[in-house]
Amino acid sequence: MSGMQLPPGFRPSQPQNGGSGSGGNAGPSPEEREAAESRARQQEEMKRNMIAAMLEPSARERLSRISLTRPQLASQVEDLLVRMGQQGQIRGQVTDEALKGLLEQVSNPPPIKSSAPVTSSAGGRTKSLGGGITIQRKRDDSDSDEYDL
DSSP states (O other): OTTOOOOTTOOOSSOSSTTOSSOSSSOSOHHHHHHHHHHHHHHHHHHHHHHHHHBOHHHHHHHHHHHHHOHHHHHHHHHHHHHHHHTTOOOSOBOHHHHHHHHHHHHSOOOOOOSSOOEEEGGGTEEEEETTEEEEOOOOGGGOGGGOO
């Protein structure tokens, strides 16, 4: 097996000279890591430039303030803006009012429609949640209305 030639870019699965190699499966080389970091920086810069071009100055200012206080929300809105821009859903620049709508959409997603409505009966003692789930509170002597002060 030592005489077999591998295509360029392929490494043997085990070191052939007793393990005295470059660390075996230690991960990517420093050059590969640096190239990946460089690509990530370029993509982040492109994303920032794209968002800056899409937003009006007031909307850009609002998004930057939000990124200081709630970075995760700002990141979600930025991702949404980039996705909408790539799909051609954005015409012109995004106004501050439109950004407020996107922020509401991201921070308060529409509630999931439940197929079984919550119903109450017997003066609030029994609650049916649907799907065969019923909550029944026990009656206590202190629950009587005659002891209200």
